[in-house]
Amino acid sequence: MMLRWYLVAAGTCVALSFLVPDGSWWQVAVQVLTGYLAVSAIIAGALRHRGTARAAWLAFAAGVGGNATGILVEAYSFHVNAEYESPGWPDVGYLALYPGLAIGLVLLIRRRSEGHDWGALVDATTVTTGLGLLAWVFMIRPAIDQTDLSPLAHLTGVAYPVGDVLVLAMLTRLLLGGGARSAAFRLMIASAFLFLAGDVTWAVLNTIGVEPGPAAHRVLGAVFLLAYVLVGHAALHRSAAQIGETAGPPPKLGPGLLVLLTLASLMAPLLLLGQIAAGEVTDALPIAICSIVLFLLVVIRMAQLLRQLEAQTARVRELSRTDELTGLPNRRAWGAELPAALERARRDGAGLAVVMIDLDHFKRFNDEYGHPAGDRLLKSAAAAWSGQLRGTDHLARYGGEEFIALLPGADTAESVAVLRRLMAATPLGQTFSAGLAQWNGVETSDELVARADAALYDAKRAGRNRVEVASAQPDTDARLTPR
Structure with a gap:
């Protein structure tokens, strides 16, 4: 009113x-x-x-x-x-x-x-x-x-x-x-x-x-x-x-702003040309000072845009290597990390283990509680497991309800101990099956992951809620049931 x-x-x-x-x-x-x-x-x-x-x-x-x-x-x-x-x-x-x-x-x-x-x-x-x-x-x-x-x-x-x-x-x-x-x-x-x-x-x-x-x-x-x-x-x-x-x-920085900035940057030379055409340059010093200032401003703006471009490129690179749902490294990042970890283990003569983890009956959970609840389970599981890993360990989302962990410097016993902590921390009363493969010092990263994946399917066939150790090294075979 x-x-x-x-x-x-x-x-x-x-x-x-x-x-x-x-x-x-x-x-x-x-x-x-x-x-x-x-x-x-x-x-x-x-x-x-x-x-x-x-x-x-x-x-x-x-x-x-x-x-x-x-x-x-x-x-x-x-x-x-x-x-x-x-x-x-x-x-x-x-x-x-x-x-x-x-x-x-x-x-x-x-x-x-x-x-x-x-x-x-x-x-x-x-x-x-x-x-x-x-x-x-x-x-x-x-x-x-x-x-x-x-x-x-x-x-x-x-x-x-x-x-x-x-x-x-x-x-x-x-x-x-x-x-x-x-x-x-x-x-x-x-x-x-x-x-x-x-x-x-x-x-x-x-x-x-x-x-x-x-x-x-x-x-x-x-x-x-x-x-x-x-x-x-x-x-x-x-x-x-x-x-x-x-x-x-x-x-x-759209077309309209670019046109405005271009006209402002050209103001000094345009005024100088106009005064030259009129037969008398009356503002040489102000035009010169303004030209220098505008040139420096353009250089500063270009430097800012280059820094923004570099930051955005780094951000895109990071996003391309990060799982959007869980915030963990994705399969692409894992594929780049594992060969480097194997090379470090070969150079240092240290042990290394890879674990494939699969949430049990995840499809049934999704059907019963809905996909949003399934997404929340994946996020909370990733966060809970990350909190139980050692400082040198790496956890990534491999796809769907599958995760993969890299345990540098760990033998089978240490790896089993880590997995016990992960089983106990799994949220909402859910369980997982896991396949553990100890690197033998000569196999490639693909061969190592394939052995861990085969062990995971052995764990599923054996009834789930357990860990199977890959059979390439019989003396380290183990069966683990959560306490």
Whole structure:
């Protein structure tokens, strides 16, 4: 209900701005009222939603309030004192918009980001550097070059485009970072861009010495009024409470962002070519500095992308060797580990055993309790068995309900002792059958696994819930039943 009344009141003010006489007190009243309505809506929304971004909303309210007050002070100076010359007290109010927006955006960035997103920071810096050079050439330097102005007037004239670049940098960083794109977020972003659009338009008109007519003046004023309305709408929207919450990863380096980064990176050479074509290079040093900065940023971004690629490659390699359900090494990883273990055992003259393990009646368990329960059994069994193995042992999922264990340096007796612990730790009262093969020092890894697999089937045929030792070494044959 509060949002509805706010939109009705603010929308009425925007409509009246086109109807009241241009330059009149009525127009001033409508503009200032629109700004103060937005401030009231922002404060009410911050207090109402109790979200994670209250400080950011209050910073926005301070900036918008200062900007609206600037309109009132300028009107007072002009209508009461019959003159207004910049810089003056109205500029203090107008300039308050920039720190208010910038501080609010910084607080949102910190709230919405998990850790340090260096990629988004480099991308935002690249875009800001390119656009900052553009602002220097067409707005900042022309303001500095005006020799008939006082130092304070120079400072004030430069402060406006610098503020625009600062806010644009924060907006770019916010958009390139993570977080949910809720309705309140989009309304707030649209409001900030409208403030920038209106401000840049005024700056360009002042630079080229064009005075807008009454109709254009109303339209430009309506741009700021609409920016007031949108930020107030954002604060009262039901999604405003979540605007500072982290949700989801940062956007990917897609085609749109690549085009934007390319244009920003080409800004310096394009401006240089333009000045050469015009017959006079007036900004050689800023363009050179900007070119160096942009080059370094591109190199840094490439290094980041290479590191990300290496990390992703390592992660894919790890996933390709890890069983997704149990987290154990899979058959592919086992196939690479066993030959290396045999070579180490041959070099060190140590014993080595391989055990094939198969959960008993697993299909019956699945049919009775369902496949999700079967998956939980596999996961819990893998975790329980891993906790009972020695530090040098390796357990892998071989396929289905079959697991395989590598026991370096173990003889038959030690291997049997390990398997006793595994049998006792098997969860949910389940049992397993196992085939144990002791390496004879000459056979290949495939031959060793084949002997363990044959022993496993002997254990199944013998009634399950037991371990059979491979028969290649008769003196080590054993039968094990859990105690």
